[in-house]
Amino acid sequence: MKKEEYTVWRNPRGNGLLHDGESVTPPEGWEFVPSGDAGLTRRLKMAGECWVMVHRRRNRIEAVGLWTSARRAAAVRAELELERRDPARQxxxxxxxxxxxxxxxxxxxxxxxxxxxxxxxxxxxxxxxxxxxxxxxxxxxxxxxxxxxxxxxxxxxxxxxxxxxxxxxxxxxxxxxxxxxxxxxxxxxxxxxxxxxxxxxxxxxxxxxxxxxxxxxxxxxxxxxxxx
Structure with a gap:
């Protein structure tokens, strides 16, 4: 299964997550990264395994964030921060x-x-x-x-x-x-x-x-x- 196809939903009957109708728990050391920074989201999807968390809004499915390794997320954030501070990039x-x-x-x-x-x-x-x-x-x-x-x-x-x-x-x-x-x-x-x-x-x-x-x-x- 492709990583981008591995989607999870909030369990309406509990605090956990659902994948294909079954309860799942994020691996130890993972964290939730909310949507909003397209560059960060794109890098995280390319960097390794992640779960795309979605919900239904009206008649369409929308991603609300990613579950991924906290260590990986920290490294990607630091890398992006350095790039974004570059005057040439600005x-x-x-x-x-x-x-x-x-x-x-x-x-x-x-x-x-x-x-x-x-x-x-x-x-x-x-x-x-x-x-x-x-x-x-x-x-x-x-x-x-x-x-x-x-x-x-x-x-x-x-x-x-x-x-x-x-x-x-x-x-x-x-x-x-x-x-x-x-x-x-x-x-x-x-x-x-x-x-x-x-x-x-x-x-x-x-x-x-x-x-x-x-x-x-x-x-x-x-x-x-x-x-x-």
Whole structure:
């Protein structure tokens, strides 16, 4: 069995641990190292045998730390501490951070432009278009947001469209409060219907027709109360 597959759970009926449903006790001289330092966790997994302690959060399994040799953990911590004090390492980290920030800033502009291109509102509604593009971008592009904007598997134009529809689903419909039957395909169908409703609403602003902003769910979500 691979070390990374050796997972343990807290025993809900006692103070011990469980592995494959059986009670287990960490070897003598082991200690628990909580998650939080990715570099330390990675080194410890590479350094020798360890148990990955997990728990269930909502619908997924998350690691909360490692059980491993206390002596090994102390040695790895000391090694990492020396490396992290190295001025050259700090300069590399700062340079990497600046590159990531510059890349993120460029992508933010690129994504906002793609959203605006998808919206393509008539000139009279250009102000509303700008506010919607900014709102969708602010929600979708942060690193770690888990939104469609962060995937590279589909073209930018499709990411922009999907992000707009997702934003409108949560901000201009009652989707978040709907009671949807647990029937296969039901949630997908509800989302499809709401997406069509959102696309029809967007089309009104593309065509340049009159709109009562006081009663428009999109305008209300963006804080608009009068004509743009």
């Amino acid at each position: 300069r590399r980290l700062e340079a990497d951070k600046r590159r990531r920030e510059a890349k993120q800033a460029a992508y933010t502009v690129e994504f906002r432009n793609a959203v605006a291109a998808y919206l393509h509102f008539a000139e009279r509604w250009s102000g509303l278009e700008a506010k919607l593009a900014a709102a969708v971008t602010e929600h979708a592009v942060p690193v770690g947001s888990g939104t469609v904007a962060r995937t590279q598997r589909i073209p930018l134009e499709r990411r922009a469209e999907a992000a707009v529809i997702a934003w409108m689903r949560h901000r201009t419909t009652a989707y978040d409060h709907m009671r949807i039957a647990r029937v296969k395909g039901e949630r997908r169908e509800v989302r499809r219907q709401l997406a069509e409703r959102s696309r029809r609403l967007l089309e009104r602003y593309r065509s340049g027709e009159e709109a009562d902003l006081r009663n428009c769910p999109l305008a209300q979500a963006l804080g608009e109360s009068g004509e743009a």
